Amino acid sequence: MESQLDQITKHCENLERAADELSSRVTALAEGQAAATDGISDAEYVTLLVHNKKLKYRAQILQKGIAEYSPPKSALSDLPNSVGSTSSSAAPAKSASRVPPLPEVPKDSMCAILQHLEAVFERAVRVAFPQHTAPVNTQIQLSKMADYQCNVAMALAKILRQNPRVVGQAVLDAAGTSPLIANMQLSGSGFINITLSTGFIREQVTRLVTHGVTPPPLNKRKVAVDFSSPNIAKEMHVGHLRSTIIGDSICRLLEFLGHDVLRINHLGDWGTQFGMLIAHLQDRFPNYLKTPPAISDLQGFYKESKKRFDEDEQFKVRAYKAVVQLQGHDPDHINGWTMICDISKREFNKVYERLDVKLSPYGESFYQSRMEAIVADLEQRGLLEQARIQEDETDRKDDRKFMYSNTVEEPQTVMPLIMVKSDGGFTYDTSDMACIRYRTQELDVDWLIYVTDAGQLQHFKSFRAAAARAGYFNSATTRMDHVMFGVVLGEDRKKFKTRSGDTVRLVELLEEGLVRAEAILKEKGRDEALSQQEFDHVKEAVAYGCIKYADLCHDRTRDYVFSFDRMLDFKGNTAAYLLYALTRICSIARTAGVSSGSLLTEARKEPMQLEHEKEWKLARTLLKLPDVILKLTEDLYLHPLCEFLYEVSTVFSEFYDNCYCVEKDKDGNITKIHTSRLLLCEATATVFKQCLAILGIKTVERM
Ligand code: ARG
Numbered sequence: 001m002e003s004q005l006d007q008i009t010k011h012c013e014n015l016e017r018a019a020d021e022l023s024s025r026v027t028a029l030a031e032g033q034a035a036a037t038d039g040i041s042d043a044e045y046v047t048l049l050v051h052n053k054k055l056k057y058r059a060q061i062l063q064k065g066i067a068e069y070s071p072p073k074s075a076l077s078d079l080p081n082s083v084g085s086t087s088s089s090a091a092p093a094k095s096a097s098r099v100p101p102l103p104e105v106p107k108d109s110m111c112a113i114l115q116h117l118e119a120v121f122e123r124a125v126r127v128a129f130p131q132h133t134a135p136v137n138t139q140i141q142l143s144k145m146a147d148y149q150c151n152v153a154m155a156l157a158k159i160l161r162q163n164p165r166v167v168g169q170a171v172l173d174a175a176g177t178s179p180l181i182a183n184m185q186l187s188g189s190g191f192i193n194i195t196l197s198t199g200f201i202r203e204q205v206t207r208l209v210t211h212g213v214t215p216p217p218l219n220k221r222k223v224a225v226d227f228s229s230p231n232i233a234k235e236m237h238v239g240h241l242r243s244t245i246i247g248d249s250i251c252r253l254l255e256f257l258g259h260d261v262l263r264i265n266h267l268g269d270w271g272t273q274f275g276m277l278i279a280h281l282q283d284r285f286p287n288y289l290k291t292p293p294a295i296s297d298l299q300g301f302y303k304e305s306k307k308r309f310d311e312d313e314q315f316k317v318r319a320y321k322a323v324v325q326l327q328g329h330d331p332d333h334i335n336g337w338t339m340i341c342d343i344s345k346r347e348f349n350k351v352y353e354r355l356d357v358k359l360s361p362y363g364e365s366f367y368q369s370r371m372e373a374i375v376a377d378l379e380q381r382g383l384l385e386q387a388r389i390q391e392d393e394t395d396r397k398d399d400r401k402f403m404y405s406n407t408v409e410e411p412q413t414v415m416p417l418i419m420v421k422s423d424g425g426f427t428y429d430t431s432d433m434a435c436i437r438y439r440t441q442e443l444d445v446d447w448l449i450y451v452t453d454a455g456q457l458q459h460f461k462s463f464r465a466a467a468a469r470a471g472y473f474n475s476a477t478t479r480m481d482h483v484m485f486g487v488v489l490g491e492d493r494k495k496f497k498t499r500s501g502d503t504v505r506l507v508e509l510l511e512e513g514l515v516r517a518e519a520i521l522k523e524k525g526r527d528e529a530l531s532q533q534e535f536d537h538v539k540e541a542v543a544y545g546c547i548k549y550a551d552l553c554h555d556r557t558r559d560y561v562f563s564f565d566r567m568l569d570f571k572g573n574t575a576a577y578l579l580y581a582l583t584r585i586c587s588i589a590r591t592a593g594v595s596s597g598s599l600l601t602e603a604r605k606e607p608m609q610l611e612h613e614k615e616w617k618l619a620r621t622l623l624k625l626p627d628v629i630l631k632l633t634e635d636l637y638l639h640p641l642c643e644f645l646y647e648v649s650t651v652f653s654e655f656y657d658n659c660y661c662v663e664k665d666k667d668g669n670i671t672k673i674h675t676s677r678l679l680l681c682e683a684t685a686t687v688f689k690q691c692l693a694i695l696g697i698k699t700v701e702r703m
Helices: 002-030 033-038 042-069 073-077 083-098 113-128 152-160 164-174 198-211 238-256 273-284 298-311 313-327 331-355 364-380 428-442 454-470 506-523 532-552 575-591 596-605 613-622 625-635 639-658 675-694
Strands: 140-142 148-150 181-187 191-196 222-226 260-265 401-403 417-420 447-453 479-485 662-664 670-673
Touching: 113 140, 113 148, 113 152, 113 164, 113 191, 113 625, 152 164, 152 191, 164 181, 164 191, 191 198, 198 596, 198 613, 198 675, 222 238, 238 260, 238 331, 238 447, 238 479, 238 506, 238 532, 238 625, 238 675, 273 298, 273 313, 273 331, 298 313, 298 331, 313 331, 331 506, 331 532, 364 401, 364 417, 364 428, 364 454, 401 454, 417 428, 417 454, 428 447, 428 454, 447 454, 454 479, 506 532, 532 575, 532 639, 575 639, 575 675, 596 675, 613 639, 613 675, 625 639, 625 675, 639 675
Parallel strands: 222 260, 222 447, 447 479
Antiparallel strands: 140 148, 148 191, 181 191, 401 417, 662 670
16 A cells, blocks of 8 residues: 555655646746747647646545545654654655755856745745646836845735735745845835845945956857848838837847857849840840949939830830840849949948948848749648639739648637749738748748838738748747837828928938037037037937937837937937937046056956945946846847946936046145046946947947
8 A cells, every 4th residue: 555655645745746837837928928939839838728727636536546645644753763763754846846046146157136036936936836836927026125026925915815924034044145235124015135245246246347247157149140131222211210219129139148140131123123124234235234224313213114004005024034034044134233232232332331330231132943843742731722702803813822831829810821923923911931941941030020011010920920830930940029119200200201201211311310410529629629520420329329229219119200300419318418428428537647557457457345335326227237147138129228328327426426436626736546446336337338339320439
């Protein structure tokens, strides 16, 4: 009977453990935590859920069985090697196997303090309440009473039906020690106040000066960031500007974290419009093969050819023929196409150069042979269908080939993709399907990011579902984010256009930024204080920095109003203000005659002093950076980084107003230099520079 009971107990434990693992995964998924990192389809999620329920049910039955078979503990406890004593000694071992070890503090990088504290308290809950196996939300936040506060006891007490203070005490007792924490105290109805160790903070801030911002350790991935992606022969518009700015910043963030980043420009350089452009090129410049024409107004050229295409039947026929020849790689047609692409690319590059954005072009044309291959593949596997509604309103038969991929998740809303048009040509959908397969299977990418306007949400939903159905994308191994953004509005809150209603030319817009920045800087007499070269550098940093920052500091999914006046304001949360604040911070040590070199030597001697309340506050604020950065990678929203930077600038002002860095007598002679405070300035400048670098904003020494 004993060995039977042993077996049942073991089996029950195994089941429980499996159910626990599933249960934490399922809850994490439900809370949207795991999906971001693991990427899991809803179908898999539902299966897990069902499986989990079954396991829990079986475990319950077995446990009941054990309870029925087990003799009362008291009767067994005095028998040597009895079931009672084995199981009681086995219990801690069982919970120990589930309890994660105490988190370590990284040796070679900054510590993400919040993340660390969360791990400490999650573990504490596991130790204190091994029976509570669901995921724990430790609810740690900044505190007025101490540095941080952990509110886990309230929610947990409700679930466990216990007194929150008792729960809080148990968690506190189980928390163990951490080099970050100086003191923990239970307060009120179960809050745990956490005071950070002064030594740890001093060491971490000093590290900022000696090593710069060192990213917290994480798993490295190969990421394809698809951004900017304008269309050849058309004007690059403000939507593409947003994609360029946001995409570039995401790349900079991921590069900083050490991921392997591919910056991909998915140019719209293929499709029927090229037939029309080439036919028009042949007519307007019959000699184009010998003397390549210098078309300065490609958009005008596009409009002309479109007009002919719409009005002239014969021209239309020629345009269609030209597409077929182009796709058949006829050398003359390829030549004409290359000319048109080159003209466009030169225009695009002017924008990229000004904004200092690097991109590798992989246009839609790159996928021609791959589109042929995937269509054949899908066709052969029976995944392509003629329209489910065979007749359209004009009573013509619809010969297009679709790929349907309704999912459990959204049975109605996932639109089918058009994989082959009725003339046999391919579409935007086909190129994205070929492209995702190329990225996952040929480039071996395990993270896909697409930066486009929110208007393309449906397209991305559809093709994600279709790619999953076709097996070109597996959410269990590859993460995919559609980073979408809202519309750019003019100051009249209408769609951003020129007065005549045309698309605003980006190069002209950037040029206007420069002119405006120049005027403001001159108003402030900066042209007299700086050399011409310095002034030009400042002008560019301010103009382009402001345009970028105005975009990045808002929740990207919202529409945003493009206003030079607002973005170039030297007060408030703008790049102009932040760049200026940084120059002031950098100048403090300089005016005291202390070089960065000697500050570095000082920093290496011993961790800096932090005595004044404002010094302490500044230090703690600076050390939030790793947590802020980790959060950015979860949802790829960049505005929290801007908010953080602005917070740093405000906290710095408080520090500077309250703490002398350099003391002077009434004649202006320096009487005392507070080296430790200069070091704190240096650490602040380091954080500033790193954040601005991630945002793609160039900094200046003086302005
Ligand atoms: N060329 C498209 C446009 O201008 C954007 C392409 C985005 N990338 C993609 N893989 N679909 O809207």
